[in-house]
Amino acid sequence: MSNLRADWAHRPTHRRIWALAAPMIVSNVTVPLVTLTDSIVAGHLPHASQLAAVAVGGAIYQLPVFLCGFLRMGTVGFSAQACGRGDGDAMRRILLQALLLSLALAAIQLLAAVPLLQPILRMMDPTADLGGLGAAYLHVRLAGLPAALASYALAGWFLGAQNARVTVQILILTNLANIALNLLFVLGFGWGVRGIALASVIGEWGGCLFGLSRIASQLRRFPGHLHPRRLLYWAHWRPLLGVNRDILLRSVALEGVFFALTTLGARLGGPIVAANALLLNGLLLTSFALDGLANAVESVAGHAIGARQGDTLRRAMVVAGGWSLGGSLLFAATFALGGHLFVDLQTDIAAVRQVAYVYLPYLALLPMIAFPSYLFDGLFVGATRAREMRNAMVVAALAFVVAALLLRPLGNHGLWVALLVFMGVRGGAMAWTARRIARSPHGWLGQPSSA
Known part of the structure; x- marks a missing residue:
C-alpha cells in the first residue's frame, strides 16, 4: 500500500500523463462534432433522401476505416519502444512500414470498392434516389481513404514518439476543416451531398499532409538512417x-x-x-x-x-x-x-x-x-x-x-x-x-x- x-x-x-492525455481528450471531442455537423447540414437539404444518403454512405465508408484502426494502435507501441531505446534507425523503419501498409490497405479497399459498391447499396435495399445519391457520395468520399489510413499511421507514430501535440493537430485539423468546408460547400455553394463528401476528403488530405510535413523535425530528435533493404526481409x-x-x-x-x-x-x-x-x-x-x-x-x-x-x-x-x-x-x-x-x-x-x-x-x-x-x-x-x-x-x-x-x-x-x-x-x-x-x-x- x-x-x-x-x-x-x-x-x-x-x-x-496529463501532458499526453489532455490534448488527446480535447481532440477526441472533435470526432462526434464531425458526424453531428454532417447530420445537421444534410438535414437542411431539400430532400430526406439526401440525409439518408449521407447516413448510409457514411456508415459504409466508416466500417473499413474503423477496422483499420489497428494502423494507429499497432504503430504506437513499436514507435514508443524505439523512442525509449533512442533507436533512430527503428523509428524510421517503423514509420515507413506503417505508411506503406496504410497505402497497401487503401489500394486493396479501393479496388474492392469498384465491384462491391453497388451490391452493398442494393443489399441495404435503398430507393432509386437513395442508391444514386449514396453512390455519388461514396465515389467522392473514397478519394480520401488513402489519407485517412495514412493519418492513422502518422498519429500512432507521433504519439509513440512522445509527441501528442502533432497527433492532436492532425485530428483537429482534419475534423475542423471538414466542419468548416461542410458549411461552405453545402450552405454556401449549394453542392449538396457531393459537397459533404468533398469536405471530408479535403479534411482528410489536409490532416495527412500536415502530419507528413512534421516528420523531418521529429526525426531530428532521433539521429539515424533508413535502411530500405531491410524491408525486403520478412523478419522485419x-x-x-x-x-x-x-x-x-x-x-x-x-x-x-x-x-x-x-x-x-x-x-x-x-x-x-x-x-x-x-x-x-x-x-x-x-x-x-x-x-x-x-x-x-x-x-x-x-x-x-x-x-x-x-x-x-x-x-x-x-x-x-x-x-x-x-x-x-x-x-x-x-x-x-x-x-x-x-x-x-x-x-x-x-x-x-x-x-x-x-x-x-x-x-x-x-x-x-x-x-x-x-x-x-x-x-x-x-x-x-x-x-x-x-x-x-x-x-x-x-x-x-x-x-x-x-x-x-x-x-x-x-x-x-x-x-x-x-x-x-x-x-x-x-x-x-x-x-x-x-x-x-x-x-x-x-x-x-x-x-
Missing part, C-alpha cells in the same frame, strides 16, 4: 503485421458485440432500439474521455519498456488508473443524477424517453465496470501485447453471447446485463493476464513482439 501511495504522489508522472515485417492482425481480430470481436446488441434490441421494438442507441451515446462519451488516458498509457508504457524502466511503467499505471477511476465515478454520478436530462437533450419523442429512463441505471454502472478495460488497452498496446488483448476480447465476446442467451427471457434488461458482463469479463481477463505477465521471469520488460 505504501508503494501505491508513493507512486500516486510522484508529481512528474502526473504531469507526463512479421512483428508489426502480427500485432496488426491481432488488433484487427480484436476490433472485429468488439464491433460484433455492439452489432449484436443493436440487432437483438431491434427485435424488441423500435422504441427499445432507439432508447438503447441514445444510452450508448453515454458510453461513447465515457470512452472518448477515458481513451485519452489510455492513449497516454500507450505512449508512456511503450517508452518505459523500450528504456527498460520498470518503475516508470508501474507509476504510469498507478497514476493513470487513479485518474481513470475518478473519471469513471464522475461519469457514473452524472448519468445517475442527470440521466433524464441527457436523454431529453437527444430526443423529444415521449415513447423513446420513457423507455430510456427505465434503463438509465445500467448506463450509470457502465463507466465503473468499463474503465479497467480502457486502461489495460493502453498498457497492452504500448507493450505490443496484441495477442493477449485479442484473447481477452474474444473471451469477453463469448461471455456476452452466453449471457445474452441465458438472459433472453428478461428482454432488454437481459441485453444490458449481458453488456455489463462483457465489459466486466473484458477488464477482468486483461487484469488477470497483466498480473500473470508481471509475475513471469522477465515481466513486462521482456518484450516478445519487439520490432
Whole structure:
C-alpha cells in the first residue's frame, strides 16, 4: 500500500500523463462534432433522401476505416519502444512500414470498392434516389481513404514518439476543416451531398499532409538512417503485421458485440432500439474521455519498456488508473443524477424517453465496470501485447453471447446485463493476464513482439 501511495504522489508522472492525455481528450471531442455537423447540414437539404444518403454512405465508408484502426494502435507501441531505446534507425523503419501498409490497405479497399459498391447499396435495399445519391457520395468520399489510413499511421507514430501535440493537430485539423468546408460547400455553394463528401476528403488530405510535413523535425530528435533493404526481409515485417492482425481480430470481436446488441434490441421494438442507441451515446462519451488516458498509457508504457524502466511503467499505471477511476465515478454520478436530462437533450419523442429512463441505471454502472478495460488497452498496446488483448476480447465476446442467451427471457434488461458482463469479463481477463505477465521471469520488460 505504501508503494501505491508513493507512486500516486510522484508529481512528474502526473504531469507526463496529463501532458499526453489532455490534448488527446480535447481532440477526441472533435470526432462526434464531425458526424453531428454532417447530420445537421444534410438535414437542411431539400430532400430526406439526401440525409439518408449521407447516413448510409457514411456508415459504409466508416466500417473499413474503423477496422483499420489497428494502423494507429499497432504503430504506437513499436514507435514508443524505439523512442525509449533512442533507436533512430527503428523509428524510421517503423514509420515507413506503417505508411506503406496504410497505402497497401487503401489500394486493396479501393479496388474492392469498384465491384462491391453497388451490391452493398442494393443489399441495404435503398430507393432509386437513395442508391444514386449514396453512390455519388461514396465515389467522392473514397478519394480520401488513402489519407485517412495514412493519418492513422502518422498519429500512432507521433504519439509513440512522445509527441501528442502533432497527433492532436492532425485530428483537429482534419475534423475542423471538414466542419468548416461542410458549411461552405453545402450552405454556401449549394453542392449538396457531393459537397459533404468533398469536405471530408479535403479534411482528410489536409490532416495527412500536415502530419507528413512534421516528420523531418521529429526525426531530428532521433539521429539515424533508413535502411530500405531491410524491408525486403520478412523478419522485419512479421512483428508489426502480427500485432496488426491481432488488433484487427480484436476490433472485429468488439464491433460484433455492439452489432449484436443493436440487432437483438431491434427485435424488441423500435422504441427499445432507439432508447438503447441514445444510452450508448453515454458510453461513447465515457470512452472518448477515458481513451485519452489510455492513449497516454500507450505512449508512456511503450517508452518505459523500450528504456527498460520498470518503475516508470508501474507509476504510469498507478497514476493513470487513479485518474481513470475518478473519471469513471464522475461519469457514473452524472448519468445517475442527470440521466433524464441527457436523454431529453437527444430526443423529444415521449415513447423513446420513457423507455430510456427505465434503463438509465445500467448506463450509470457502465463507466465503473468499463474503465479497467480502457486502461489495460493502453498498457497492452504500448507493450505490443496484441495477442493477449485479442484473447481477452474474444473471451469477453463469448461471455456476452452466453449471457445474452441465458438472459433472453428478461428482454432488454437481459441485453444490458449481458453488456455489463462483457465489459466486466473484458477488464477482468486483461487484469488477470497483466498480473500473470508481471509475475513471469522477465515481466513486462521482456518484450516478445519487439520490432
